Amino acid sequence: MTLFRQINSLLFGLFLIVMISLVYFQFxxxxxxxxxxxxxxxxxxxxxxxLMLQPHVETGDLVSAETLVNVIFEGGFYRRVTLKxxxxxxxxxxxxxxxxxxxxxxxxxxxxxxxxxxxxTITSGWMQLATLEVEAHPALGYQQLWRxxxxxxxxxSLLFILSVFIIRFRLNLILKPLHDIARQAKEIxxxxxGEAIDTPKTSELKDLxxxxxxxxxxxKQVFTSLDQEVNELKYDKLVDQVSTLPNRxxxxxxxxxxxxxxxxxxxxxxxxxxxxxxxxxxxxxxxxQIIKVLSARLKEELPDIAEGVIARITNTEFAFLLxxxxxxxxxxxxxxxxxxxxxxxxxxxxxxxxxxxLGVSQRIADMQPxxxxxxxxxxxxxxxxxxxxxxxxxxxxxxxxxxxxxxxxLLEAINNNDFTFQWQAVNNMQSDAIMQRELYCRLNIExxxxxxxxxxxxxxxxxxxxxxxxCLLAAIEKQNFVSITNExxxxxxxHDSLQEPDFVPWLQEFLxxxxxxxxxxxxxxxxxxxxxxxxxHKLAEVIRLNGAKIGIDHCGRQMGSLDYLQKIQPxxxxxxxxxxxxxxxxxxxxxxxxxxxxxxxxxxxxxxTGIEDKEQxxxxxxxxxxxxxxxxxxxxxxxx
Numbered sequence: 348m349t350l351f352r353q354i355n356s357l358l359f360g361l362f363l364i365v366m367i368s369l370v371y372f373q374f375x376x377x378x379x380x381x382x383x384x385x386x387x388x389x390x391x392x393x394x395x396x397x398l399m400l401q402p403h404v405e406t407g408d409l410v411s412a413e414t415l416v417n418v419i420f421e422g423g424f425y426r427r428v429t430l431k432x433x434x435x436x437x438x439x440x441x442x443x444x445x446x447x448x449x450x451x452x453x454x455x456x457x458x459x460x461x462x463x464x465x466x467x468t469i470t471s472g473w474m475q476l477a478t479l480e481v482e483a484h485p486a487l488g489y490q491q492l493w494r495x496x497x498x499x500x501x502x503x504s505l506l507f508i509l510s511v512f513i514i515r516f517r518l519n520l521i522l523k524p525l526h527d528i529a530r531q532a533k534e535i536x537x538x539x540x541g542e543a544i545d546t547p548k549t550s551e552l553k554d555l556x557x558x559x560x561x562x563x564x565x566x567k568q569v570f571t572s573l574d575q576e577v578n579e580l581k582y583d584k585l586v587d588q589v590s591t592l593p594n595r596x597x598x599x600x601x602x603x604x605x606x607x608x609x610x611x612x613x614x615x616x617x618x619x620x621x622x623x624x625x626x627x628x629x630x631x632x633x634x635x636q637i638i639k640v641l642s643a644r645l646k647e648e649l650p651d652i653a654e655g656v657i658a659r660i661t662n663t664e665f666a667f668l669l670x671x672x673x674x675x676x677x678x679x680x681x682x683x684x685x686x687x688x689x690x691x692x693x694x695x696x697x698x699x700x701x702x703x704x705l706g707v708s709q710r711i712a713d714m715q716p717x718x719x720x721x722x723x724x725x726x727x728x729x730x731x732x733x734x735x736x737x738x739x740x741x742x743x744x745x746x747x748x749x750x751x752x753x754x755x756x757l758l759e760a761i762n763n764n765d766f767t768f769q770w771q772a773v774n775n776m777q778s779d780a781i782m783q784r785e786l787y788c789r790l791n792i793e794x795x796x797x798x799x800x801x802x803x804x805x806x807x808x809x810x811x812x813x814x815x816x817x818c819l820l821a822a823i824e825k826q827n828f829v830s831i832t833n834e835x836x837x838x839x840x841x842h843d844s845l846q847e848p849d850f851v852p853w854l855q856e857f858l859x860x861x862x863x864x865x866x867x868x869x870x871x872x873x874x875x876x877x878x879x880x881x882x883x884h885k886l887a888e889v890i891r892l893n894g895a896k897i898g899i900d901h902c903g904r905q906m907g908s909l910d911y912l913q914k915i916q917p918x919x920x921x922x923x924x925x926x927x928x929x930x931x932x933x934x935x936x937x938x939x940x941x942x943x944x945x946x947x948x949x950x951x952x953x954x955x956t957g958i959e960d961k962e963q964x965x966x967x968x969x970x971x972x973x974x975x976x977x978x979x980x981x982x983x984x985x986x987x
Contacts, residue, residue, distance in 0.1 A: 705727065870921070
């Protein structure tokens with residue numbers, strides 16, 4: 348029971364006891380008063396009636412005596428009057444049945460007043476003439492008692508209701524700081540640090556509120572410092588200090604990640620020999636200033652054309668990795684890049700379309716990072732050799748289908764649920780027990796199994812991700828994948844689903860009717876979370892409220908802040924494969940450890956990905972990660 352209810356119940360009980368006591372006191376006082384009043388009236392009536400009857404009894408005037416008694420009796424205040432003549436023993440009785448109007452029967456049944464009667468003897472000198480007995484009627488007593496008690500209870504009830512509202516209002520005001528402290532403590536337990544609590548006027552609570560505010564502020568500062576540490580490490584290790592663009596190491600890791608996942612795009616290597624001319628004329632300071640201006644324009648204009656990474660890999664060489672770009676987008680990107688370069692060359696006092704070269708190559712299936720870099724470098728050297736601004740090695744491999752054919756084939760496969768599945772285990776770092784299984788899908792198209800690496804680029808190009816996710820979840824539910832294993836199943840959501848407003852209500856309905864929601868894990872890529880935070884936040888709330896869990900995939904890949912972890916509060920994160928790549932460069936553990944500290948401080952499980960063998964896994968044993976994943980345990984088909 349809450350403190351508010353306890354105090355409220357105590358005050359309610361005390362007030363009820365006081366009210367009952369007042370009602371009982373008023374009841375007894377009113378009863379005793381009415382008893383005395385009826386007794387006094389009865390004595391007065393006996394005295395006056397006896398005196399009035401005496402002369403008529405002496406003369407034996409029976410009619411006059413009866414008249415006097417009738418006058419008294421018809422007043423209704425007496426229940427029975429008995430007159431007995433002692434001379435001949437004749438007895439006359441007048442009775443009035445107990446009929447009390449306006450008083451509940453249960454009060455009458457209590458017999459509060461009992462029987463009140465008086466008896467006297469009418470004499471003449473020393474001679475006894477008759478006996479007179481009068482019994483009081485309790486109607487007046489009950490009516491007066493009921494009126495008094497009714498008024499008393501009504502007034503006390505009104506006072507009680509008014510007091511309850513006043514007490515509740517005052518208790519809410521008095522206990523508001525305690526409610527705020529409880530809420531703040533709960534949020535601190537969930538690693539959420541909101542605004543400071545207002546200092547209350549109550550002196551006993553003031554110190555407590557100040558202590559909670561101080562604790563919350565210090566913890567918030569700790570996590571802010573950890574986030575800043577990760578950003579500083581990334582900036583120090585992965586960012587070129589002059590241009591503030593990613594460096595060669597970051598680019599290499601992103602190329603490795605990109606080629607290990609389904610995707611499409613191109614790599615452009617650029618050699619800006621004109622920067623050497625600037626260096627010769629104005630020194631390194633003049634060159635660096637031009638590099639800063641050029642980099643700022645590249646970051647401002649190029650991302651609007653195609654998603655990708657812009658990096659400075661040497662003093663005069665830049666690289667442009669287009670991670671999601673079709674052939675025509677690469678052409679537009681290249682043209683815009685050439686325009687920007689020429690404008691900056693002209694501003695620097697050099698001749699346009701001279702002293703720079705661009706080499707372009709597109710991604711093809713089963714391409715290795717070394718192949719892509721070598722191909723782009725060959726294109727760059729060919730451009731230099733031919734004296735051209737750019738050279739494009741057209742390495743497009745023949746496609747099975749054109750875009751419209753892909754659309755038709757994919758829609759047919761999705762609508763017919765032509766899926767086959769594999770899953771990959773995520774193992775516990777300490778015990779090697781399976782923590783979860785990540786599910787992958789393949790499509791059956793024209794009686795052939797098509798891997799995700801081949802069809803997912805077209806899913807993204809054709810914006811079919813939301814439709815694919817709906818059908819996949821329905822197929823998972825229908826084939827009972829969750830029920831055949833005791834481990835949770837991780838499901839990757841596409842960017843399309845995360846950006847569709849209709850997907851959140853659909854998922855809410857799906858999870859509400861699923862009996863396996865508690866074993867479902869939904870993974871959101873970090874890039875989608877940063878790009879569409881509000882939509883992802885709504886999705887996370889729906890997932891959490893329905894008993895499922897949420898994870899962040901590719902965590903740490905982007906260069907931005909990790910404050911979204913505190914806002915989303917995922918159940919686990921999967922570190923990007925680049926951390927396994929950076930580990931080979933002897934600074935992966937440093938950045939990884941800082942990120943793990945942030946997650947652990949927020950009570951989030953951490954899974955390292957991209958682990959290929961036991962030797963590589965050994966490098967991460969000193970970290971406090973919870974699990975690991977990679978081709979150290981290859982994907983396998985579920986056993987149905």
